[in-house]
Amino acid sequence: MNLTRFRYIPIIGTLKNYKKEYFTKDLIAALTVAVVAIPQSMAYALIAGVNPVYGLYTAIISSILGSMFGSSKHLVTGPTNAICLLVAASMRNYMGLDNAYQMLFLMTLLVGALQMLYGIIKLGKVINFVSHSVIVGFTAGAGVLIALGQLNTILSISIKNSAQLPTMEKLYYVLTHISQTNYYALGLGLLTIAIILICKKINKNLPGALIGIVIPILIIVMFGLDQKGVKLTGAIPSSLPPFKMVQFSFDSLNKVFSGAVAISIIGLVEAISISKSIASTSRQKIDANQEFMGQGISNIISSFFQCFPSSGSFTRSAINYYNGAVTRMAAIMSGIVIAIVLLFFAPYAQYIPNPCLAGVILVTAYSLIDQEEIKRIVKLGKFSSDSLAMAITCLATILMPDLDYAIYSGIVISIILYLKDTNKAPVRLFIPILEEDSRISRQELEVIDNKTDLLIIQLEGHLYFGSAFDLEQKLDNLVGKAKLCILKMENVSSLDATAINALKIFIKSVKRYGGETIICGARPKINTILLKANLEKELERDYKFTLSEEEILNSVAITTENERTVLSCEKDNSVVNNFAYHLLQSVTNFNGGNSSNKKTTYLENSSVN
Structure with a gap:
């Protein structure tokens, strides 16, 4: 079978090359993931403001489909805290409607369609426009x-229509009704948190969330705490996710x-970030566009099985990889295990206390605030673009009533700050120096206070309309400072019409002051742009822009005196037609020269061409 025909369906390649020895490792990883996924999925459903059973439905379908069609072998797709928070914010005003769940499943379908569209039109690189700082700020705010x-929930304070209220309104209500706290509920929630933290200290592989829920269930059954105001999850359907058409x-x-x-x-962003993070260790090559397709297909099909939007879970993906998963079959099997648990053990889930699920969520929320990464970004500069983008996104996430606008504002701010940083044109100045061993080296100058005979102007980076004004100003300050200006462009990665116009203005200005300009070191791409712009006509010379600085300088003997360059050329029949000779023959008479200290040098016989 030619697997290239099925490159958009990675599961076929996995099954074709699957080995018996993989099964045990994949199964162990799948069981471990399922143990964590069951309480997590139910808890995340509460964040989204829906019945916990929909979290289990989402965990089953999305983990299977995301692994079948995604690029990563270890990514586990399912409910995530950030996505559930966005779902809650988007659906907040509609959860009281009769068709609220139909709207939710329609949104899942739309999310999948958009993601699949991104993959089809190859927008994998566009994800880079969402900066790392924005994601750190958003996840911290989400936490x-x-x-x-x-x-x-953990205090067991009832709020009417809580799913439709902004977080800050709910917080205000809790603070003003703190006397209504149910201490049995609070005690069980704190017990769950303590168990999870203790399990993490003992062994990170222990299913702390599951243990933290099972033990309180035993306590509730033994002491009848459900009769003392502790709210339970309630009955969960003992069936697989049902197929149902999405109402449009x-x-x-x-x-x-x-x-x-x-x-x-x-x-x-979540799925790609997690996939690449694991791939840096597993050495798997991640195809961003294929992952887009995988996530899109997962959400589209999931919408017909009563699932809310899903993405890659960092926690479950890390557990999957570090517990020995070899192939994508591990994530698929984890979904199957959850389905088996839902089918045969759902009746026992009705005893799960909501405060304990809240405890699981609180631990997860705290882990979202990546303190080390926040410190690292702030260390780069408190008022740097990264720090500002992170801080603004974090505050917008917490304070804005519509969470999706917080995301957009973070992305826009990140791009604006990036453009602010890139509107500067890096320009470095050098003069050539002849060493004792006749080698030519360069001395960098911060500023040009006095005139010099030859000045090397090194341009760098992206020279585009955003940085053209800065480039024009910096070049204008150099006009009249040197008889010969060499524009070195080997570090220029892009060039547009506005920047070319700035170069033309500089060349003409230098000419008016009796000097000349030469361009060298242009990459093939930049050379093509310069030729198309007819820049050689402005220079009035016939030479290649791709010549290196060394080829130019090595054709001329250079000496230094009093920390500056002094050039002179003696006409010789062998070099009458030499371009460098014609270019430099008048340099010795330039005002910047010191005629009393000039030494005679000679052009090499090789011509510059």
Whole structure:
């Protein structure tokens, strides 16, 4: 079988090359992931403001489909805290409607369609426009929001229509009704948190979340705490996710569209970031566009099985990889294990206390605040673009009523700050120096206070319309400072019409002051642009822009005197037609020269061509 025919369906290649020895390792990883995924998925469903059973449905379907079609062998797709928070924010105003769940599943379909579209039109690189700092800021803000949103649950303070209230309103209500705290519920929630933290200290592979829920269940059954105000999850259907057509309407589509766009972007950022993080250790090559397709297909099909939007889970993916998963079959099997548990053990889930699920969420929310990464970004500069983008996104996430707008604002701010940083044109100045062994070296200058005979102007980076004004100003300050100006362009990566115009203005200005300009070191791509712009006509010389600085300088003997360059040329029949000779023959008479200290030098016989 020619597997290249199925490169968009990676599971076929996995099954074709699957070996018996892989099964045991994949199964162990799958069981471990399922143990963590069951309580997590139910807890995340509460963040989204929906019944916990929908979290299990999402964990089953998305983990299977995401692994079948995604690029990463170790990524586990399913409910995630950030996505669930976005879902809650997007659906907050609609959860009281009769068709709320239909709108939710329509949003899942739309998210998948958008993600699949991104993959089809090859937008994998566009994900780089969402900076790392924006993601750090968003996840930190999301962690704070998630924690604040669970306070009423862990304290067992009832809030009418809580799913429709912004987090800050819920926080205000909790603080003003703190006397209604149920201390049995609070005790069970704190017990779950303590168990999770203790398990982490003993062994990171221990299923702390599961143990932290099972033990309180035993306590509730033994002491009848459900009769003392401790709220339980309630009955969960003992069945597999049912197939149901998504109900479409333009009115519902309009209501969920903005949230779907934000979720589609953040979901892909999560999936790609996690995949690349694991791939840096596993050495697997990640295809961003294929991962887009995988996440898109997962969400599209999941929407017909009553699932809310999903993405790659860092926690479950890390557990999957570090517990020995060899292939994508491990994530697929984890979904199957969850389905088996739901089918045969769902009746026992009704005893799970909501405060304990809130405890699981609070631990997860705290882990979202990456303190080390925040410190690293701030260390780069408190007012740097990265720090500002992170801080603004974090605050917008916490304070803005619509979370999707917080994401957009972070992305826009990141791009604006990036453009602010790139509107400067790096320009470095050098003069050539002849060493004792006749080698030519360069001395860098910070400023040009006095005139010199030859000045090397090294241009760097992206010279485009955003930096053209800065480039023009810096070059204008150099006009009249040297008889010969060499524009070295080997470090120029891009050049547009506005920047070329700035170069033309400089060349003409130098000519008016009796000097000349030469361009060297242009890469093939930049050379083509310069030729198309007819820049050689401005220079009035016939030579190649691709010549290196060394080829230019090595054709002329250079000496230094009093920390500056003095050039002179003696006409010789063998070099009458030499370009460098014609270019430099008048340099000795330049005002910047010191005629009393000049030494005679000679051009090499080789011509510059």
